[in-house]
Amino acid sequence: MLPRLFLTHSTIAMSLLFALLLGGVTRAQSVSEQVDEKLRAAAARLADAFGRGAVFGQFVERAPGSYVFAPEDRSLPILAVENSARIGSIAVGPKVAAMAEIDAEQRTIRILSYQLDVRGAAPPDSRNASGPLKDAAESARSIITRLQSAAQPGAMSVESRTLDSDTPLGNATLKDIDSFVAAYRTALDASRTADVEAIATQWRTLRGQIVAALPDGDHPEYKTLYGAADNYAPWRYDRIFTDAASVVALGEPGANTPLCSGVLVAADLVLTAGHCFGGARVRPPETLEVWFGFAERPDGSSPSPVRRPVAEAIAPAQEKWPDVFAGKFSQHLYDYALIRFKSRPGEDVVPEITIVPGKVVRPAPQCLRETPPQRADPLYVIGYPRGRPATIHDNGRVELPYRVQGTDFDTLRLDVDADFVGEPDHDQILSDFDNSYVLDSSGVLKWRYLFDVRDNGQPRMGVIADTFRGNSGGPVYDHERDQCVVGILNRGMGDTGQRREADWKVHERVLPMHAIIKDLEQNPVVAPLLADGTIKVIQ
The missing domain is CATH 2.40.50 (OB fold (Dihydrolipoamide Acetyltransferase, E2P))
Structure with missing residues (x-):
C-alpha cells in the first residue's frame, strides 16, 4: 500500500x-x-x-x-x-x-x-537699453540666433561642434562671447551695478546653452568642467603608473596606515604639506617615516611598505617650525615642507619596490613645473586617501587658476558672479574674489595671482578632484605636456559623499608649485639644489 x-x-x-x-x-x-x-x-x-x-x-x-x-x-x-x-x-x-x-x-x-530651448538665455528687450547692457544683449542675441540656425537639420556636422576658431560657428561664437565679457567689464568699471547684475544673470543661462551646443574645443573655460572630454594616449597611463612609485606616504613607526602623502623631488628629499606635522597633535618630522611601495596588488593585498626614517626638515627654515606646528600659515608661511630621509646601514636610500608582481620599479625624483596651469587644464592627483594604499584621482580640472590675466580674468569673474547672483552672500563672495586675485604690475604682462583671503592669504589654485583626508601633501600633476607636478594638495571639501558642482566655494585647495619654487629660492639651503638641478624644475 x-x-x-x-x-x-x-x-x-x-x-x-x-x-x-x-x-x-x-x-x-x-x-x-x-x-x-x-x-x-x-x-x-x-x-x-x-x-x-x-x-x-x-x-x-x-x-x-x-x-x-x-x-x-x-x-x-x-x-x-x-x-x-x-x-x-x-x-x-x-x-x-x-x-x-x-x-x-x-x-x-x-x-x-x-x-x-532659450528660456532664460534670451536677451531682454534692449530697445530702451543703453551702454554695456545693450551691448551684452546684442551679443547674446547673436549667439542664440546663430545656434538656432546651426541646430537645424543639415546645418552642421558632428565634427563641427567645437568652440574654437577652427570652425566658422565656433569662431563667430567666441567673438560674441568676447563682446559679452567686454560689456560686463565696461559695466564693472562704470559701477553700473544694475547692468552688472543683469549681465551676470543672463550669462548664467547663456553659457549653459553654449556648452550644450558646442561641447568640444580649445576653450573649456566656458564648459561645465565635469563634462569636459578626458581622452588620452595610452603612454600617459604607463607614465602615471611609473610615477606613482615616487609618490610616498608619511606615517609613524609601527603604524599600518599613513597620515599624509608626499612626492620624491630629489634622491633623498620629499615634498609634502606642512600641516601634516601639526594640528591637534604635533609630530616633528624626525618622528615620522617615508613609506615606499604602499600599494594595492591585483589580488587585493597590500604588502608592508619599505620604510625610511625622516632625518630632518630643510624647508621652511627652522625658526618657522613653531608656526608650522601651530598651523599659522599665511602669505608669509606657505603650507608645505621639504624633508630629508635617510637609509639604515646596508640599505639603498631609495629602495626598489614591486608595485605589481613581476614589475620592479626604483622611484625617481619628479619634475616640478613652474608655469601654472590655466583654467580647465586637465590634472590628476596621486596619494593615500583615508590611509589606503596609493590611489590615482584622475579626470581633475583647474577651476580657479593661480595665475590669470586680461579677458580670461574677466570671464572668470563673470562666471563667479553668475554662479552666485541672487544669493544672500553674493556681494561678500565677489569682494573676496576681487581681494584674492592680486594684480602684479611689475612685469610687461599684467598677471593676477590668487592669494586667497579666506585662507589667510595663502597662494592657491582651486581644482576639481575626488580626493579625501590623507591626500594632503600629495602631488597634483599636469595631465598634458611632460606630466610634471604643478602643486601639492593642501585641503579639500568635507568627505560627505554628496555630489557637488565646483565654484568659488566648492573646490579642492592646492598650493601652486610656482609659489613653492619662488619661496624655496629664498631658502639658502635649498636654493643651490634648485640652481644645480638636483631638484628638477621646468618651465
Whole structure:
C-alpha cells in the first residue's frame, strides 16, 4: 500500500505544480497586457501634450544616428524618434522645444519641428537699453540666433561642434562671447551695478546653452568642467603608473596606515604639506617615516611598505617650525615642507619596490613645473586617501587658476558672479574674489595671482578632484605636456559623499608649485639644489 499511496501523492503534486505553472504563465501574460496598456496610455499623454503646444525635452543618441526624445516632464514617456534624419547634430544634447506626432501603437515619435530651448538665455528687450547692457544683449542675441540656425537639420556636422576658431560657428561664437565679457567689464568699471547684475544673470543661462551646443574645443573655460572630454594616449597611463612609485606616504613607526602623502623631488628629499606635522597633535618630522611601495596588488593585498626614517626638515627654515606646528600659515608661511630621509646601514636610500608582481620599479625624483596651469587644464592627483594604499584621482580640472590675466580674468569673474547672483552672500563672495586675485604690475604682462583671503592669504589654485583626508601633501600633476607636478594638495571639501558642482566655494585647495619654487629660492639651503638641478624644475 505504501507505493500506491506515494504514487497517488506524486500525481496530485504534479497536477498542482502544473496548475501553478499554468497560472503563472497566465498571470505573466496578463501583466504584459497591462504594461502594453499603460505604455499606450503614456504615449497618449505625450500626444496630448504636443496637442497643446511645444514640449520641452532633449534628443538623446541611442545608437549612431538613432535618437530618442526625453521630455523634461518626467511623467511623460521617452520614445524612439522615427525620423532621426530630421534632427541636426547640434540639437542632440541641448534642451529643445519640439513639435511632433505620436504613434501610440508603435510608441514612436515623429519630429515635425524644434528650436533650442532659450528660456532664460534670451536677451531682454534692449530697445530702451543703453551702454554695456545693450551691448551684452546684442551679443547674446547673436549667439542664440546663430545656434538656432546651426541646430537645424543639415546645418552642421558632428565634427563641427567645437568652440574654437577652427570652425566658422565656433569662431563667430567666441567673438560674441568676447563682446559679452567686454560689456560686463565696461559695466564693472562704470559701477553700473544694475547692468552688472543683469549681465551676470543672463550669462548664467547663456553659457549653459553654449556648452550644450558646442561641447568640444580649445576653450573649456566656458564648459561645465565635469563634462569636459578626458581622452588620452595610452603612454600617459604607463607614465602615471611609473610615477606613482615616487609618490610616498608619511606615517609613524609601527603604524599600518599613513597620515599624509608626499612626492620624491630629489634622491633623498620629499615634498609634502606642512600641516601634516601639526594640528591637534604635533609630530616633528624626525618622528615620522617615508613609506615606499604602499600599494594595492591585483589580488587585493597590500604588502608592508619599505620604510625610511625622516632625518630632518630643510624647508621652511627652522625658526618657522613653531608656526608650522601651530598651523599659522599665511602669505608669509606657505603650507608645505621639504624633508630629508635617510637609509639604515646596508640599505639603498631609495629602495626598489614591486608595485605589481613581476614589475620592479626604483622611484625617481619628479619634475616640478613652474608655469601654472590655466583654467580647465586637465590634472590628476596621486596619494593615500583615508590611509589606503596609493590611489590615482584622475579626470581633475583647474577651476580657479593661480595665475590669470586680461579677458580670461574677466570671464572668470563673470562666471563667479553668475554662479552666485541672487544669493544672500553674493556681494561678500565677489569682494573676496576681487581681494584674492592680486594684480602684479611689475612685469610687461599684467598677471593676477590668487592669494586667497579666506585662507589667510595663502597662494592657491582651486581644482576639481575626488580626493579625501590623507591626500594632503600629495602631488597634483599636469595631465598634458611632460606630466610634471604643478602643486601639492593642501585641503579639500568635507568627505560627505554628496555630489557637488565646483565654484568659488566648492573646490579642492592646492598650493601652486610656482609659489613653492619662488619661496624655496629664498631658502639658502635649498636654493643651490634648485640652481644645480638636483631638484628638477621646468618651465
